[in-house]
Amino acid sequence: MSSILLCSCRSGHRTPATESFPGPDAAPVEESVEGIVPEFRPGFLCDTIPPAVEARMRGNSYPEGAKIGLDELRYLRVAYYDFDGIRHMGELVCNVAIAQDLLEIFRALYEAEYPICSIRLVDDFGGSDDESMLADNSSCFNYRVVAGTTRLSNHARGLAIDINPFENPYITQSGKVLPEGAEPYVDRSKDFPHKIDKEDLCYRLFIEHGFTWGGSWQTVKDYQHFEKVF
DSSP: OOOEEEOOTTTTOOOOOSSOOOOTTSOOSOOOBTTBOOOOOOEEEEESOOHHHHHHHBTTTBOTTOSSOGGGEEEEEEEEEOTTSOEEEEEEEEEGGGHHHHHHHHHHHHHTTOBOSEEOOGGGGTTOHHHHHHTTEEBOOOOOBOTTSSSBOGGGGTOEEEOSTTTSOEEOTTOOEESTTOGGGOOTTSOOTTOOOTTSHHHHHHHHTTOEEGGGOSSSEETTEEEOOO
């Protein structure tokens, strides 16, 4: 399977690409043009935050006064299969410290045809974590607090990522379920599609890369959530 894996994020410089990589508005799936279906070329690419992406982030995931510099973040493009088996290119913003980990994890998920509903910047949802979760969107950086608290989430540092959040909800100590409507997925003894548990490939890959899982927390459960804290 032909793919591109480019990142020198540790040093803060992008490895020169052999081809231009798609912007946020690029068509993510195979489309017919005059009867010709172009080859889908999966890419796994890392860059500093491009100006167009910065413009989308400001006032949304990156509010005024955010205590993290854009130079500490990276913009990733990753290929994935959606729930219908259609291939897409998704977007993520993360901390430079986990950029290479995420590229390797998402490449392995793609090669295994692991289904992910959507991978879009939370800025497409006005920076609203609630709206992103309702859309079953997988995302990483968002300068926000932990739901129901005033404490900054590790998403605010770009060190946490949520995967298929509707089927893998966040459950507070009081029993509130987020996103709304995800109550059928609270009972983890049941078998259903897209469930993350300790037998799941997504879980195993993140754990192998040194992340911890919110599904193992004692006081709350966050089955969508993986984080790597330094």
